[in-house]
Amino acid sequence: MxxxxxxxxxxxxxxxxxxxxxxxxxxxxxxxxxxxxxxxxxxxxxxxxxxxxxxxxxxxxxxxxxxxxxxxxxxxxxxxxxxxxxxxxxxxxxxxxxxxxxxxxxxxxxxxxxxxxxxxxxxxxxAIEMLYLVEAKSAVLEETKQLNARLQGAKVAAEEQAFTDTLTGLKNRRAMDHVLARMLRSSVPFALMHLDLDYFKSVNDTLGHAAGDAVLQQVARILSEETRTDDMVARVGGDEFILIFNKIVEHDHLYHLAARIITRLEEPVPYEETECRISGSIGITTTDFYDHPDADRMIHDADLALYSSKYDGRGRATVFDPLVHDGNVGELPAVQVGR
Incomplete structure (x- = not known):
């Protein structure tokens, strides 16, 4: 051939x-x-x-x-x-x-x-048919990846919403409980400050709830500005807030922080054509008062110190003293600021 x-x-x-x-x-x-x-x-x-x-x-x-x-x-x-x-x-x-x-x-x-x-x-x-299968699989995997990302984002958003006060954007009581439990487990020293707004009810009664909401939002801004990123601020009631100061237990430092907060709270809050005026009473406790700090006990003791501040005329801060507040609320001198 x-x-x-x-x-x-x-x-x-x-x-x-x-x-x-x-x-x-x-x-x-x-x-x-x-x-x-x-x-x-x-x-x-x-x-x-x-x-x-x-x-x-x-x-x-x-x-x-x-x-x-x-x-x-x-x-x-x-x-x-x-x-x-x-x-x-x-x-x-x-x-x-x-x-x-x-x-x-x-x-x-x-x-x-x-x-x-x-x-x-x-x-x-x-091979073309196999390529189509590979491309289809890649498309499905990419869509699954995006779906997982969206689900994770939705989960994070839902968790954040569950731990956030919708009016002020601060943490809520549920979030506070988690933070307190975590800090107590880690044995990190900290201070717990309980703030109750003074004269807030009169704002609601005279100017309405919209004015009260505006005041609460301003309070949230002040508290956020007066705390650090590793501290925590939570709204735990209508006009009650709890602040946790990480690794701060010195009483003079805490009195200074409380005085600064109260001073700023007493600045008038503009609302429509008028001004809203409030103040704040504060009770403080720290982990160094306890051999084995407990969240409920600390909140209770901060409440006792808060009642002392109310008893002595409001617009004040009081640090809990186990020797004084054991059935003798009001006998410990409070630090007066701003009024």
Whole structure:
């Protein structure tokens, strides 16, 4: 049989993931899809065995360097060692051989490492169907990821809402309970300050609840500005607030903080064409009063100190003293500020 000139371009439509090598094993042509895995110029003119490591099941035929007519397992010798599967066949009249690797690459590798698409495979190649499945899976995973992110965001928002006073934006009693429990478990020293607004009821009675809401929102701003990021402010009642000062137990420091808060509370709050005037009474306790601090006991003792401030004329701060407040509310001198 006379030899003929073999034009491999005719095979591109059927086997874009292929190469042609001569009987000496030297690559003479590289299909366009295979060239996306490694540049064609890096393969043409080189022996197939220099580009790939090749093994078969021992059933190959022929004397060529590459076993023919059997399944081959290949890996690139350099770069990403992508596993490939293929089969080589001879075209005796042209004295060349074709190594077809179509559907011989993992679709996951094809997409992840080389960004191959459906256009890189023959129209009848099953790889296209697999690509569609991979793309569909990727789309589902991405949608699931976004859904999980939205659910997590909704969960965080719901948890934040559950721990937040809607009117003032401060923490609520539930949040305060969690913070107190955590701090007590960690044995961190802290002060608990109970603030009750003075003359707030008269604002509600004379100007209405809208004015009272405006006052409460201003109080929240003041308390937020007078505390640090690792402190906590919670609204625990209509006009009651609890402040937790992390790692502050010095009484002089706490009196100073309380005085500054009361002074700011006594500044008039503009509302429509009038002004709202309030003050605040404060009771304080600290963890250093107790061998084993307990949240309920500390809140109770801060209440006792608060009652002393009310008893002595309001607009004052009192630090709890276990020797004085044991049944003798009102006998401990309170610090008067602002009035």
């Amino acid at each position: 006379s030899s003929f000139e073999f034009d491999p371009s005719a095979l591109i439509a059927f086997m874009p993931m292929s190469l042609v090598f001569d009987n000496a094993g030297v690559i003479t042509f590289v299909g366009p899809t295979l060239a996306k895995l490694r540049p064609a110029q890096d393969m043409i003119g080189r022996p197939v065995t220099e580009v790939f490591t090749i093994r078969d099941n021992g059933r190959g035929s022929g004397d060529d360097p590459i076993p023919l007519g059997t399944k081959l397992y290949l890996n690139f010798q350099s770069g990403i060692s992508t596993p490939l599967k293929g089969m080589a066949a001879a075209i005796p009249a042209a004295k060349v051989n074709i190594l077809n690797l179509s559907f011989g690459i993992s679709i996951v590798d094809a997409v992840a490492n080389y960004r191959l698409t459906a256009g890189d495979f023959a129209h009848t190649d099953l």
